[in-house]
Amino acid sequence: MFPNLRRDVVFPVFGSVILFAVFVAVGLAYQSQFSGAAERLVTFALIDAILVLGIQIYVGNTGILSFGHIGFGAIAGYAFALFAISPAEKLKRIPDAPFGLLDVSVGPWMAVAVAVGVTLVVALIVGVGLARSGAESGAVSATVITLALLFVTHEVARNWPDLTGGDRAGLSFRIGGTLDSRVPIYIALLAAIVVARLYAQSRGGRLAVAAREDDLAARAMGVNPLVQQMVALLISVVVVSVGASLRVYENGSILPRDMFFNLTLVTLVMLIVGGRRSVTGALVGVAVITVGREVARKLGQDGFELFGIGLDGAPLDWIFRENLKSVFMGVSMLGFMIWRPAGLLDDWELDKWLHGKLGRRSASPPESLPPVEPDDSSVLVAQGVDVAFGGFQALIDVDVEAARSEVVGVIGPNGAGKTTLLNVITGLVESNSGSVVLGGTDLSATRSFKIARSGLVRTFQNLRLFDSLTVRENVEVSYLVAAAHRRHRPPPDVDGLIAAAGLWEQRDRRARELDYGTSRRLELARAAATAPAFLLLDEPTSGMSDSESLVMVEQVRQMAGLVGAGVVVIDHDLNFIIGICDRIYCLDCGQVIAEGTPAEIQADPVVQAAYIGSTAEG
Amino acid sequence: MTELLQNLIDGLGRGSIYALLALGVAVIFGVMHLLNFAHGELITVSGYASFWALGAGWSWYVMVPLIVAVSVATSLLIERVAFSRVRGADDFTLLLTSFGVHFVVSAIFLLYVSASVKTFPRPTWVTNTYAVGSLRIEVFDTVVIVVTVATLVATTLILQRTTFGLSLRAAAADFDTARLMGVRSNSVIRGAFALSGVLAGIASVFWLMRSGSTSPTAGIDPMLKGVLAALIGGLGSLRGAVLGGFTLGLAEVILRSRLPDSVASLTEGVVFLLIALLFIFRPQGLISVPHAERV
Known part of the structure; x- marks a missing residue:
């Protein structure tokens, strides 16, 4: 499973804990600095981090660009909502709910488990499709299939009001209020970081990466890329499902547009800006883009007022306009693709760096090996x-x-x-x-x-x-x-x-x-x-x-x-x-x-x- | 029978526009191996040009050449600013670059115009119909089909008879070899973007005449249609792209008229699903383009 216990398990887990601690500490510091709405911003950044890590597991290790992960998120989100909302609340929104869902009610954590299960089944089907389409590293047809998934889930969500509450009303709920403690988010985030790092170091992750680097050579070494890509997809979908459920829980509602193009764009920009091939990079990307978006939003709203300078009619008024946030996101994506497609960190990982610094290194090469006698039976x-x-x-x-x-x-x-x-x-x-x-x-x-x-x-x-x-x-x-x-x-x-x-x-x-x-x-x-x-x-x-x-x-x-x-x-x-x-x-x-x-x-x-x-x- | 004929004509009208879009996508894929998710932005930009010009009282007769010109200029500008910088990059970078262009263009309109849909007057004859036997045929569809056929014939002539056309086809067949044979990559790529801009410009005219509106995200729908049609036909095959466009148009019309009402609003979803299935069972598209990798 892991070639080297120390390098591939101990250090990654250790590194994940540090990453988690730093990420949360930055969030809490930000929150105490800018009170008020900052708390909500940080909560969503924590949840987005889980989603981005989930996407990283697939996109980073297989090299296949997926637009579909937020589509998986939508499936998980609706499954979670349908199982977590109380029957009384459902009677108001979706009195004609199919499959006897109206009377179903389980606890929120049970609902997360259901969401993960349902989404895994869909992922298995989509994964078979991806494999059949001959998904190669970076293959265009695989990307289009994931895009199709995103659009199909969105269309179904919009057009099946009996199940989803439709385009306007959506599903909303009071399960004793929304998520009232961050502890579950913290636990899920730490778990996501650990899973992403361990997977990358595991046998499956390494074989997927080999196929990402050179599909043909990987096959020639005995790797079946399709199996590895499927494994990566399933693991990533589990993480995304948990993240999506938490997002719906925290939001207290779900609408079709919540899990569509916009969130896909945001999570992808976070991933590529930080560095899609690195878990550390994914977290850096979430932090950078969350702050960047917020700054762009405030500048767009208040212009220089943000800094208390209050230059009315300042020369930069032509750019400090509402919706500056969207420009920031688009330019980030385009700029990084043109000038730094590997992202800020490329494939740098904290724990690999620590291992290089702290790990015991055998300075001298090993003894020369004894030759193996060829057995001449196989001609x-x-x-x-x-x-x-x-x-x-x-x-x-x-x-x-x-x-x-x-x-x-x-x-x-x-x-x-x-x-x-x-x-x-x-x-x-x-x-x-x-x-x-x-x-x-x-x-x-x-x-x-x-x-x-x-x-x-x-x-x-x-x-x-x-x-x-x-x-x-x-x-x-x-x-x-x-x-x-x-x-x-x-x-x-x-x-x-x-x-x-x-x-x-x-x-x-x-x-x-x-x-x-x-x-x-x-x-x-x-x-x-x-x-x-x-x-x-x-x-x-x-x-x-x-x-x-x-x-x-x-x-x-x-x-x-x-x-x-x-x-x-x-x-x-x-x-x-x-x-x-x-x-x-x-x-x-x-x-x-x-x-x-x-x-x-x-x-x-x-x-x-x-x-x-x-x-x-x- | 009548209904089927009616579907066929409606589908050809719709498919013509898709075919023009898909051909533009295929031309660029041929020279750059880029699946251009920013192709719809040509329609977004043309749409705003129409909104301003028609708002200023210009007539549609002036708009037709203007829209084509705007589309070509936008196509060349996008190539210059973005795509020329990522030539030869991996699929991942190319795909996201084109998505980035899409987001930047729509964000600019969001910033300087607004998120709301802008409408402009459509030509009055767009909704006129005439009868042939028991069929009701739209004047608009007739014009679209005739113009598309003429455009395709002209494009074929350009591709078959001119040096540029030969370079482009050679580049689409095997870009590296074409370069070794003396095809100038800069000019053939720019030429491809210009051609793709002309095709998208003509498609734009029809698209805007029919929709009579534009918005920052108006490009998504035509982009998806063009990209999907090109994929249905088999990426890189120019004939396939045209075929894919007509197939997609027909499929949409037939699904819309045949599906039970309860799922009719899901047409888009069903089309997507069918396309996903096509990829799964015939990943190379309707027309397969042979390409081998030397090992």
């Missing part, structure tokens, strides 16, 4: 693979075999079909016919993340790292997959692999800051950390100098040895292939034209003509 066999793209035959009846104890190379000129072969083996391209079998299990027509879990893990020609994660976090994603799906193998040692890949010094740097050669080594280490049966490497030396290629030979051998994996490597760097491989296949125009030891391949006249000859001439 990789690709047989009769045919692939056509339209009228173009990319692969024609290709047979390739590899054992765990060997390094097998595939060479061939550009366009020979090397990468296509790798794509077929790892499930990214479907073959027209033929089969891929690993240790007796047929993997043809299996989805790529399942293939990865079965032990075929690849790297990419054009480098696909999880860019904003650190080196260590990149490798941990694979570790988490291995720990769940490859239990029969010895679990990979994250630190050991990082050290062996020569990444120990850079382990806390972000992947996007690494130089090219280091990024290649990280991609190799990340693949090895899934404890694969075979490592499939797509041009690991592309863009490297000759001396770097030689280092890569050692790297590949070492990494494969450490996890007991066989290797299939594609490259057109002949020196590299000959230096590393036990056996080589040569592809040309989609067909295997030769197979043998490096020496045999070098001597083969067909190969020379098709490949070496052509490069020599060119």
Whole structure:
């Protein structure tokens, strides 16, 4: 569940308590400074924080923009109101309430539980829809589905007066007055912060983030993004439902427009201004925007009167007008998207920072690991693979075999079909016919993340790292997959692999800051950390100098040895292939034209003509 | 049968406007990968221009070119101020930038005009109808359909016959390759915004003639229609956008006339629901645009 108890549980909980304390203290200070309406303002800021944290759990970790969370809030809000309002009150507003809701009355906290339950059911359905629409990180269609949810809930709320009290009257209630103590809000807020932080550090959160960073690479490491996105959605909806119920409770009423565009805008602006990828950021955003809106509102109302200067007809009168608040919100959203799309804090977290400062750090790299003996029972066999793209035959009846104890190379000129072969083996391209079998299990027509879990893990020609994660976090994603799906193998040692890949010094740097050669080594280490049966490497030396290629030979051998994996490597760097491989296949125009030891391949006249000859001439 | 024919004509009239809006959305999506949630602002701004000009006693004949000009100018201005700064950003940033533009534009009208709906006189012939057999056809719908068809033909000619059209289609098919082939990204993007402004301008004229009003949030409805129609057709496909527009118009008219009264007011919700279902079962839209990612 959590890779490291201290870093992923103790510090986040500790950090959450600090965040909570600071946030509440700022609120109370503000409230004592500006009495009167300030109290209500702070109460709503506390509730908004819960909503924003709920949205952050989904939007921040999956990278999918959702307009629908306030729609979930509307469902929760109405469910809460319908169950919490007394029958007498309901008789006044909605005498024809359907489903026998008229006589139902439970305590307010029971009603919150009902609201959460009802909303979860809707979220489950919406989540299946999102998954079906092929929700990728940032996918437009997913965003539109969430927008549809927001509009549909609003339309239903407006047009079903028997249930909701309609557009004008709404539902209002006296459950012994509105929420008369802030204690429940405090408890819910603290819980929301803890949940958001723990989720982000948990296995599910990390896998969701991996898919956010690079959907394809995450699948190739064995992550099923759709499942992780669903988990994120359900957790976030629970938090949003609680927040929405509290909002209705505190307000004492609910109207369709309470949970519509306006609140969606406010919560989204809070989230993106603070930094959508950070829980700390979400709270900062709530504080900044709450204060900013209030200042804008007062300036709009009173102009300079606010500061007691009272400059009538001052030169800024053209901007200090009523509704300045709306301009402030719009400009905040637009300005941050243009100049600082990651928000004020990007993905900075208080507890991560504290852990970096206070955490025990092992200064020296771990002892070198003993290699794992490859068990030679599982052989990789690709047989009769045919692939056509339209009228173009990319692969024609290709047979390739590899054992765990060997390094097998595939060479061939550009366009020979090397990468296509790798794509077929790892499930990214479907073959027209033929089969891929690993240790007796047929993997043809299996989805790529399942293939990865079965032990075929690849790297990419054009480098696909999880860019904003650190080196260590990149490798941990694979570790988490291995720990769940490859239990029969010895679990990979994250630190050991990082050290062996020569990444120990850079382990806390972000992947996007690494130089090219280091990024290649990280991609190799990340693949090895899934404890694969075979490592499939797509041009690991592309863009490297000759001396770097030689280092890569050692790297590949070492990494494969450490996890007991066989290797299939594609490259057109002949020196590299000959230096590393036990056996080589040569592809040309989609067909295997030769197979043998490096020496045999070098001597083969067909190969020379098709490949070496052509490069020599060119 | 008569009712179905009647629905068909009403739906084509309504769908024409959606098709023009959707085509504008699709053109911009093609060159920038931006789903433009600010597209409706062109109608909001044109609406206020109409409110002031018609209030000053201008005639609708002058308004038609004026509205188109205002729409094009607004489209180019929005590109310059906002979208040119986020070119190449991720979907998340692009989507929220366009939402930000929507909110800023509506907030400006909120600040300097007011939240209330402003009305202006509509041309008198808008509500006239004539009979063909047992069908009652609106003069307005007829004009809309004729003008839309003419616009679509002209747009097709521009796209097929001019260098700009070729650049635009190439950019829509594969922006990066188009750039490598010498398509100038600046001019093609600005051209796309201008074209999208013209299309939205024509749609604006009809939209405003029919509604006779504007407000700070008046852009939301046409924006949603345009975006949804473009999505129905399959984003990025220009033909799909037009098809999506007509489909959406027909679907609305048919649902409104066929649904039982108790749910008729829910038409919008039902349309949304149908679209969500379409995405779920056919995420690529009616016309799928093939695109592959090289790994």
